[in-house]
Amino acid sequence: MRPQIWRASSERDYLHQPTAAVPSGAGWFAHPSDQNPYIQVDYIDPVYASGVTTYGARDVWEWTKTFKVFTSRTGDTWTPVQDVNGTDQVFKGNFDNNTPVDNKFPGMILTRFVRLQPLTWHREVALRWEILGCYPDEIPPPPPPTTPTPPSFVCPSELEETGLYPHPTDCTKFYHCDHGIATEKQCKEGLHFSPEKKVCDWPETAGCRST
Incomplete structure (x- = not known):
């Protein structure tokens, strides 16, 4: 994902402004007098953020050791990223540059x-970073719902040598049980299985209703 607008609470100099915080850049440095440093990006359109990758400054021995992350849909109200317990998460940053x-x-x-808010750092507030995630249209749609497969018919008793039983949802079918093994059978065209008579009969007299 590529941010459209970069902003920060301050910058040390022109060479280390917010746009220098890309992984290939020199790194963003906050001004030494900044007591509440932060850097933020604006994607203009909604995105799904799933994480963050941080680096220290390029070619110099400065980096951010711990930080918090905040998100916002408007730029006015900010919500901290929290852990599974609902506590503002303090992320472990870098140990070198x-x-x-x-x-x-x-x-x-x-x-x-x-928005990324450095909490502790080595020598100076400095970092490069990128947000992990994707645009909403890059998320594959959920698979269509599938019709659950009805459970296999279970013969009432393995002790009964043979028996005929109605199909639970289709009047034109029935099951033949032989020593506990069920075999699905089909009545001839135009006939329904009669649960009472145990034979295929005319629909008006079979007494079967499909569910």
Whole structure:
């Protein structure tokens, strides 16, 4: 996914502005006087965010060690990513400036904005990052519902040598049980199986109703 707008609470200089936070960039640096640093992206359209990959700054010994992530659909109200217990999640970031670290969210989050708030860092607030996820139209639709297969017919008793029994849903069929083994049978065209007479009969006299 490619963000359309990058913003941050501050930047150290022109070379390390928010757009430099892409994995191939030099990295974003907050201004040293920034007491509440953050960087955020705007995708313009809704996306499903599933996690984040972070890196330290390129070619220099600075990185973010822990951070929080917030999401928003409007850019006005922000919701922290929480763990399965409903606690704001503190993610473990990087331990050097080059190794990527993946952090997955507990589930897919539908959002437009994603904000990363560094909590602790090495030397200076610096990072490169990318959001993991996909656009809504990239999620495959759920499979169509399938009609459940009716349970196989079970003969009433294995002790009974033979017996004829009506089909549970189709009046034109019946089961022949032989020592506990059921075999599905079909009446001749135009006839229904009579549960009472145990024979195929005319529909008006068979007394069978399909369900």
